[in-house]
Ligand SMILES: Nc1ncnc2c1ncn2[C@@H]1O[C@H](COP(=O)(O)OP(=O)(O)OP(=O)(O)O)[C@@H](O)[C@H]1O
C-alpha cells in the first residue's frame with residue numbers, strides 16, 4: 380500500500396478522498412480513486428478517465444472520472460445543470476459535445492473516436508431524459524432492426540441473446556417486454572415515441588433496453604414524470620435486466636426508484652461536471668432528506684447564472 384500515497388498525490392482528478400492509512404479504508408470514492416490513477420490496475424467494463432467536454436465552448440464536464448463493471452448498479456444524482464445528461468450523451472458519442480481531454484474505455488478499448496452506433500455495438504445503451512418522437516419509423520420495425528444489428532456484435536459476448544427466425548417470434552418477444560413495462564400491444568403498430576405521453580415515453584425507453592439487452596445501460600431519469608405505480612413497474616423492469624448480469628448507470632433525482640432496485644452498488648453525486656462524492660444506498664436516502672446543502676451544493680444552474688452577474 381506504500382505506493383498509493385505518491386499515486387494519490389499525482390492523481391489529476393479533483394475528488395476529495397480521505398485515505399485512512401491505518402485501517403486501509405477509503406472513506407469515499409475508492410473505485411473512482413483507483414480509476415483516476417495514471418497507472419491503473421483495475422479494468423472495469425466502462426471506465427471514464429479525466430473526461431472534460433464542452434458545448435459551444437462552455438465547459439460542462441471537468442476532469443470527471445467514473446467506472447463500473449458488468450453486473451453493477453450505480454446511480455448518479457446531483458443538482459440541475461450539474462452535467463449528468465451531458466455525461467450520458469458524451470459516453471454515447473452525441474456529436475453536439477466536444478471532448479477536450481480524457482478517455483472513455485469500454486472493455487479496455489478507447490471508444491472516443493467511435494460513432495454512436497459502434498458504441499451501441501460494444502454493448503452500451505442510453506435511455507434518454509427527453510426521448511425524441513420519430514414519425515415514420517415504426518416501433519417494432521425499429522426494434523427488430525436494432526436487435527438484429529446488435530446480435531451480430533454482441534452474441535459472442537452475451538449468452539442470453541436469442542435468435543428469432545420469424546417476425547412472429549420477435550413480436551411475441553416484444554409483447555412480453557411491453558407487458559414488463561405496462562404498455563399495450565397497440566404501441567407496436569405506432570411510430571417511435573410519436574404521441575406517447577411523458578410516462579409512456581419513459582416506459583418505452585426501458586422497454587427498448589429490455590429488448591436490446593445491452594451490457595451496460597445508462598438510464599437518464601427513467602422515473603421523471605411517472606405516476607407512483609409506474610415507478611415501481613419501471614424499477615421492476617430494470618431488475619429484469621440486472622438479473623441477466625447487465626450493468627445499470629441510473630441518473631435520478633429521487634431515492635424512491637433506487638429503493639425498488641434489486642441491488643445498488645454505488646451512489647455518486649455530481650456537481651459542476653465532476654463526481655464530488657460517492658457512497659452507498661444510504662447516500663441517496665440522506666440526499667432525499669437533507670438536499671444538497673449539507674455537502675455544500677446548491678442548484679448548479681442557478682450558481683452558474685449568479686456567478687455571471
Ligand atoms: N447548447 C448549450 N449551450 C450552452 N449550455 C448548454 C447547452 N446544452 C446544455 N448546456 C448546459 O450544460 C449544463 C449541464 O446540462 P445537463 O443537461 O447535462 O445537466 P443535468 O445535470 O442533466 O441537469 P438536470 O438534472 O436538470 O437534467 C447546463 O447548465 C446546461 O444549461
Ligand SMILES: [Mg+2]
Nearest residue numbers: 463464465508
Ligand atoms: Mg439531465
